[in-house]
Amino acid sequence: MKNTYDIIIIGGGMVGLTLACALGQQQFKIAVVEAYQPEDINLEDDYELRVSAISKSSQQILQHVNAWQGMLKRRACAYQHMHVWDATGQGNIHFDAAELGLDSLGHIIENKVIQFSLLEQCLKLPDVDWLCPQQVNEIDFSENQQTVSLDDGSTLSSKLLVAADGANSMVREAAGIDINKSAYEQKAIVAVVKSTLHHKDTAWQRFLPSGPLAFLPLSDGSCSIVWSAENQRADELIEMDESLFIAELQSEFENTLGKIESLSQRALFPLVRRHANEYVRPGLALVGDAAHTIHPLAGQGVNLGLLDAAALAEVIMQARTNGKNIASLNTLRKYERWRRAENSLMMYSMSGFKNLFSNEQATLSLVRNAGLNFIDSLGPIKHKFMRHALGLEGDLPEMAKIIGW
Ligand SMILES: Cc1cc2nc3c(=O)[nH]c(=O)nc-3n(C[C@H](O)[C@H](O)[C@H](O)COP(=O)(O)OP(=O)(O)OC[C@H]3O[C@@H](n4cnc5c(N)ncnc54)[C@H](O)[C@@H]3O)c2cc1C
Secondary structure, three states, X not given: OEEEEEEEEEOOOHHHHHHHHHHHOXXXXXXXXXXXXXXXXXXXXXXXXXXXXXXXXXXXXXXXXXXXXXXXXXXXEEEOEEEEEEXXXXXXXXXXXXXXXXXXXXXXXXXXHHHHHHHHHHOOOOOEEEEOOOOXXXXXXXXXXXXEEEOOOOEEEEEEEEEOOOOOOHHHHHXXXXXXXXXXXXXXXXXXXXXXXXXXXXXXXXXXXXXXXXEEXXXXXXXXXXXXXXXXXXXXXXXXXXXXXXXXXXXXXXXXXXXXXXXXXXXXXXXXXXXXXXXXXXXXXXXXXXXXXXXXXXXXXXXXXXXXXXXXXXXXXXXXXXOOOOOOHHHHHHHHHHXXXXXXXXXXXXXXXXXXXXXXXXXXXXXXXXHHHHHHHOHHHHHHHXXXXXXXXXXXXXXXXXXXX
């Protein structure tokens, strides 16, 4: 069997499916190859450990591909406030959606909910073939045609192959694209906790010298925590017995939401910064974590990936409208120039933030505490800072722009 497509996307995670929906709506013939069949959540079940803080621009993209309603009808928690403070001083900053005339600053959504709601839309599109569960066996790259052999013996071919297969992308590796990689020397512990006080629709983040601790609001009043700590501390925390871990967590969070009444299982993620040296080759493009991974301290990873998907879709659609080859290096370089610059900026900012805050040096502590308070006190600068953090500024794809804002 040999099937010919315009575009083959390897990886049906949040980013790959967003791209498939955006291009499938425009009658491109697409195959999405995914290794694991996503499952819908059961509303009676506990919250998933993996959640994402979805920015306003990501919300726009997900609305554009008609997947947003599916997320709201399952489980999503809008947050109106964000409160960030430093453990080594009095510095703090508070963001409020109302200050910007927005209904929320973003939503906390389980990754499983995002992926399944996207899949639901994809399956409605006649031009998208969902090939799952399927593993890639071999890829034959050439300038004009990409050929993918799957484990079941079938062969697919297309003009353009997109790697959306995550941080350890086998497509990127098979193409021989190198990455620039450095460990943040931290690991993130994620869990779901229930505390005696309601989260007040606020995303909370306290910067500890060993790494940031975030409490992200969930729709039943509980919180998803992302606790990033230096490797040794993180290893100790994950091994700690439950009552001791809860005591540490409460104390490091200054009992801000009262007592922790319950704790789910905990999961640990090593944090690594990766950036692919090339995003494109003739007939090949990398999107999402296959192209870059960053520290979760500002919850930007998948938001950058969704912007990649929207930008690549825009470049491909423009090329088709102008009668150009959608898979030529000339076309794809527009995507690379666009997104590499934006992603690099975010990656350097995150590394800078991480280094600035993971440091107990007295002068640095003074500078950052004064800085937080200074930004908090200045209306226009604070608003600009907020717009950046919410993904409302920068060179946004059309799909990501909020009309009339
Ligand atoms: C602790 C933590 C907290 C985070 N919090 C946030 C947050 O709040 N906000 C945010 O924006 N980001 C956050 N991120 C980052 C975010 O999770 C990632 O950026 C996002 O999951 C990347 O999506 P993706 O679709 O590119 O890759 P993935 O989610 O990794 O999806 C890749 C898909 O490809 C499939 N696949 C892989 N290889 C193959 C193959 N060979 N054949 C077929 N299929 C294959 C996989 O099964 C998977 O479905 C966080 C990350 C961590 C570690």
